[in-house]
């Protein structure tokens with residue numbers, strides 16, 4: 001094994017950023033993504049580019065994200081927060097409260113965070129990007145790493161390294177031969193995948209009628225089904241989005257139609273009759289997506305998790321297999337910034 005050839009597993013932000021940076025350095029790579037799309041937890045609606053995954057980054061303390069969107073020339077704008085916040089609970093019903101002031105400036109990418117995915121993917125060589133390629137096993141052979149995928153892929157080379165751009169819990173599900181020691185598996189499965197237990201609702205409207213009524217679009221509810229709602233307008237249209245408060249197990253018993261119907265009723269309670277008929281609305285349940293959430297994530301509270309910074313894969317995998325997904329970051333683990341930080345850390349150690 002002489003030549004450096006890296007297999008990047010996962011085409012979310014971490015995998016794409018790794019490919020982008022390796023490409024710039026002239027290092028050979030192939031990227032393998034299990035889904036039929038790139039982006040991982042980054043997903044925006046087809047119509048309007050409203051985010052069903054991450055919406056915000058915070059340039060005050062997330063310089064890598066700030067620099068990357070600037071480098072890619074992506075227009076960004078500040079989250080709309082002007083106006084009153086709505087609150088509701090069973091005792092008071094829906095009431096108008098003071099404005100909600102997030103501590104740091106929350107920025108959004110125009111057209112949805114998936115523009116970041118599109119921009120990175122557009123700079124990568126298609127012949128080295130493989131969709132519908134779920135890694136199942138890694139075998140260590142004399143010549144290097146032999147990868148086994150669920151689908152049939154053309155004859156693949158062996159790789160010097162495999163960078164797992166995945167949540168640690170999904171990495172723990174990959175079969176290694178020789179096998180990983182139990183301690184490694186436990187360390188990986190102990191790390192919750194951030195936001196994996198969550199689901200988002202997005203409703204697109206003809207106008208931002210709440211703004212006209214002096215409301216910011218922010219709302220907090222103890223009734224549900226949405227616990228937290230925010231303005232999601234962009235240049236393409238008006239929208240509100242919310243995070244579900246009902247947990248993954250409760251959601252699993254309801255159809256998307258039932259969830260949407262309950263959300264619409266709540267939107268009317270909070271924002272008035274104009275909210276009754278969105279142009280369209282979408283629900284995405286990340287807890288039900290096996291390429292994000294494991295069974296453990298579905299029952300967890302969705303807390304932030306970061307892999308222990310001293311974590312390494314045990315011999316003979318040390319240095320050959322690395323984790324570069326967001327949850328592997330020493331700082332900002334779970335966030336998009338964490339995905340960039342985790343990649344940079346491993347890149348810095350590449351000999």
Ligand SMILES: Cc1cc2nc3c(=O)[nH]c(=O)nc-3n(C[C@H](O)[C@H](O)[C@H](O)COP(=O)(O)OP(=O)(O)OC[C@H]3O[C@@H](n4cnc5c(N)ncnc54)[C@H](O)[C@@H]3O)c2cc1C
Nearest residue numbers: 010012013014034040041054055056135195326334335336
């Ligand atoms: C609802 C929601 C809201 C969020 N809000 C924010 C926010 O506002 N700001 C923020 O910074 N972060 C937010 N996040 C977190 C953010 O999305 C993540 O930090 C980031 O997208 C992680 O990128 P990643 O590449 O590390 O992992 P992922 O995006 O999870 O990518 C992993 C990729 O690996 C693929 N994969 C899985 N298993 C295999 C396999 N065996 N073989 C091949 N491929 C595989 C998956 O399909 C996926 O594409 C949010 C997340 C969610 C779900």
